Amino acid sequence: MSAIKDREEDIGFTPEVGQDNSIERDAVIGEQEKGERRPPAHNDLDSIAWSGADDPANPKNWSNKRKWLNITVLSLLTVVTPLGSSMFAPGIPSIMAEFHETSPNAATFILSIYVLGFVFGPILIAPLSETYGRRKLYIWGNILFTIFSVGMALSNSKGMLLGFRFSMGFAGVVPITIGSGSIADMMALETRGRAISIWALGPLLGPCIGPVAGGYLIRAKGWRWVYWLISIISGVLIPISTFLLDETFAPVILQRRNASLPLDITNSAVPNRSTPRPVDTLKFRAAALRPTKLLFLAPLVTLSALYIAISYGILYLLIATFSFVYPQQYGFDEGTSGLAFIPAGIGMILGVIGIGQVTDLMVKRNKLRRVVHQPKFRLVPIITIPCGLALPCGLFIYGWTTYHTLHWIVPMISVSIMCMGLMTVNSCIQNYLLDIYPRYAASVSAALTILRSFVAALLPLSGLQMYEAMGLGWANSLLGFVALVLIVIPLALTFYLVPFLIGCIFEAIGYAGRAISAKQTPDWAIMPYVLQSLLLLLGPTMLAASIYMSLGRLIKSLEADSYSLVPIEYLTKTFVIGDVISFLAQSGGGGMLANAKSKGGQKMGQNIIIVGLAVQIYFFAFFITILHIFHRRITANPTSKSLSSISPWKQFVLVLYVDSGLIMIRSLFRLVEYITGSNGALQSTETYIYVFDASMIFITVALFNVVHPGRAIITPREPEETFHIRNDSASIPLQNKSHLSPSIVQQPFTTSDRHRYRYLQEHPMAQHPPQNHTDSLDQYHYPSYSTSPGRFHGQA
Template identity: 65%
Template sequence: MEPTGVERDGRRPSTAIIPDMDSSTVGPDSEQDVETGLDNRDTNADEKDPNVVDWDGPNDQENPMNWTDKKKWLNICILSIMTIVTPLGSSMFAPGIPRILVEFHETSSTVATFLVSVYILGFAFGPLLIAPLSEVLGRRPLYVYGNILFVIFSVGAALANSIGMLFAFRLLMGLAGSVPITIGSGSIADLMPVEKRGRAMSAWALGPLLGPCVGPIAGGYLIEAVGWRWVYWLLCIMGGALIPVSFFFLRETFAPVLLEKKVRRLRKETNNPSLRSKLAGRLSPKDQFKLAIIRPMKLLVLTPIVTLMALYVAITYGILYLLITTFSFVYTEQYGFSEGNSGLTYLPAGLGMMFGVIVFGQLTDKMVSRNQAKGIKHRPEVRIAPVLTLPSGIVLPIGLFIYGWTANFGVHWIVPMIGVLIFSAGLMGVMFCVQNYLLDAYPRYAASVTAAMTVLRSLLGALLPLGGLEMYDALGLGWGNSLLAFVALALIPIPLVFYKFGERIRGKFNPKL
């Protein structure tokens, strides 16, 4: 009898190495591998079955967790660039909205705001399809083909000859562009052990937040020089350059898909059609997809930790977009900035976020590493320790108060910008801590958890600004931003409660997914 793939090296099949399935993350939710569709199996029976294909020991280089640092960081760098490019489309053209309204004979302020928001609606609904597809097809195909579609839809937006056509292509750009934002954190969880995940997440997390802030800086000057359509041509160029890079250098990281490829190869080599993957589920791909497509919403609705943490991030993200809607009239009408210079008003938000990423990315990893050095079992709640989340939560309203009242009374333009910088640093701290916490708490739900967060965050980011200008008209900049600051103050206890009771809550609310 010809030896099977798992026997040919003279070794028994080893225990499956699923990313982050170490003793620190195995908890009440470990009964079913919901990301891969792996049901409650008899692990011992699988280990004794010669037809079950697993990694070739704990150091198998085919396992993404064992890749070299160079290979891991190459993948993460490509993902990070993708995650910066696609959010640029959300607001890079914002300084040119007045020109667009004149060109298409529009006067409605709601239309002006929705031109920005419709892109974010694509970010809201895209993850509901992308997350489950990534659990069936793997990560790489979605990155590659999502980027190709993003370029095609950018061409459509650049050639738009009506406001409706521009709306449609911006929505499609958002749908295609949501791929790296939805599954990027899942790819990082596939690659990185828990003590190194923070710095990798910091590189990836810059895109969704920096894009809306840095984009208008370049967009303001570009639109002033050559017109708003060149914003989309520039996105086509950047996205197009990533097509060959992603095709040749980006690698698949999802363990079940990689192990399934190994099974197919071994079936040909051994002529043994009975071989099957250790990580294969009992469900067909079609049934896995059906199960996975409702998983993000089930997490969002049935899991209090995901619900409230996602709500915290979503509200703060929505407030950011509310602030962005005020920049164009505050700095151009009140402080006399030109159309080109108005893009620079987004720079403080970007600087604040970069500061938050650098600080919190290092702090969270250091806290995890310190506990591991002391032999303390890792708890996901370390990611939302009060020493991290309390300062982040407090500076959010402080930044809003400074921005609102100094702009209201016409204080020198640098002061409201400092307020925005402070707010943005706090926002990055909140989002970063929450994202890492949910990945650690539900490691096998990585794509679904991120999709749940992205849906809620993007919906509020898209819808809140629609009523933002009316709120500021009614309350003024001072009291309007004070109202937002009081909302941010009310949210501060959420991570503190989960830091104290999170482990107990995770055990109690464990929906069957």
């Protein structure tokens, strides 16, 4: 049994890291896990259940007043920590003058070292919280944060300042790391979205509120008073958190309950304070490794972390430009420059209020309709696509309006729109992950925090040089294009063919850039060159991602898991990791090549691209080998599913052969192109650089449309999902309804019932009505198929 029996939403339970099981129940990206629950072990707190569904000690059964009191305190703690990151930013010139430092990189490092503490803190905090509970970590983390804040205020050397500032970040990251875990412990599924959104305001509002107050405070009292004020605020929160915060972690609550029972009725399976409790080093080590393993081995966590990290990094970089954009372009002074952060805060508040209410209302509506909740319901495209577009649109508007010095209200409005979209999508992703990993919410939050903080700390170090080289217009446009690509991630978590579509868009934009560059000879503009250099390199990696995932789904749909050379739970994971490595190497090398100002920089960029292409070729060769072994095995000994399947899976296997071969040939072509250089035959011949290169991709895309994965991969639905047929002759002509009960005909019609209806027509014996006409069809095990393009296993 689980430690919390009534946690119906714990659909994403994962085994303990360190066992033979994978972190995820399924390696398919974005798909729900399908692993077995591990059996309860002696002295395992997770095997101890509550006394009943209405146990008052269960945090889910607390009163709303008690829950929201805890969430309010957590939110206050979460707001204070980011204040230390940005509140003293307006005082950087004073600090540099006091410590006789003139290097711009040193100024940026003083800002970034605080966020580096966010990188290392979660590695220790997350396992401690999942081993010993959450409340003590909140209290002691805040105490240490207060002490280090006082140390910052008293610093008299650069070494002391850097040391205390890093320590502040390390201790202050506690509520950011495990706050979502506490909320998942307390809140039911239909109220969790609003709670998470309110708590998540802290890391976002801190960088916006801090400079506003810090600008005036530093001008009046000096930079040290920033830390005196922070230490006063955090000091006030020490008694508040001590007396008002409750422990929410179930195993710790059960342990305390067991310790309070009389000795003769104490549950021996739960240790108490009166008995020695040896430190389970293996369990703690597994908990310590869990955030890192989730980050690198769980594809849906990896993709989510990439989106949040890059979007936060762009936000931090944009905020860093406020300090020189508004004074230089609009004449703002030191105090009024801080007011430029207010629109960002307004946008975040609007995003939080909206998305929290909307997602909770959607969950409540599905609950009333008796629809089984799935995490994908948090990532509705009608929300994620428009809000995801708000980020690049805001960057484009901000960049070009500040470049042409339009009225200051225009870039401020664009920043507000951008922050609203950013907050909305990030909240959706965090709620999505919490629905999948409620038991390990702290580890998931730690994984997100590690990558987000790492990017936010390092991006400003190089980003400001990009603004100097490219100017406000093109630099923000480049960030806007990166943000445009990010839209694919929330969609890729639920629709696995989205990367294929993005790859096609990359190719189209890249060749448009080549066409524009051809007409600009010899006065080339930098942006068309950047577009063609980057997007034509990255397009095939996006196509490859969908090809890789298609094989894993095909093997599962044919129930031929044993025919895969690589275990099916690692198949997609292995190739997607290789594709990500190739993507990062090629994008990094392309960026260096585009911005190189010397031959040495160009050579370095080319070498990195060559490494990325070599990785891509290696994984494609390995993929073709895996595909060939699977094809040979299923041909020699077909499974019953492969014999009875009505899908054109054999033709799709041939398509996978051809498409993977074409992309591998194209990658070999690009590899030789970069090795031979700009003077080689491949780069200097238009037939090669336009016709041959593009034809490989065109044939690949055309074949995927001729034999679409949606037709070839017919995947059974989850057994708990029922289907219904709607009496709507406009969408399905039910010519013979006599065999269906009236209650069934009036039920709602789901998106993939067209294919199930086809099955019913082809198999009349499956159409016998139930004995009681009020019963629903879910009593009968009809094969229910989903062939909708781009859908995951088990999705409607």
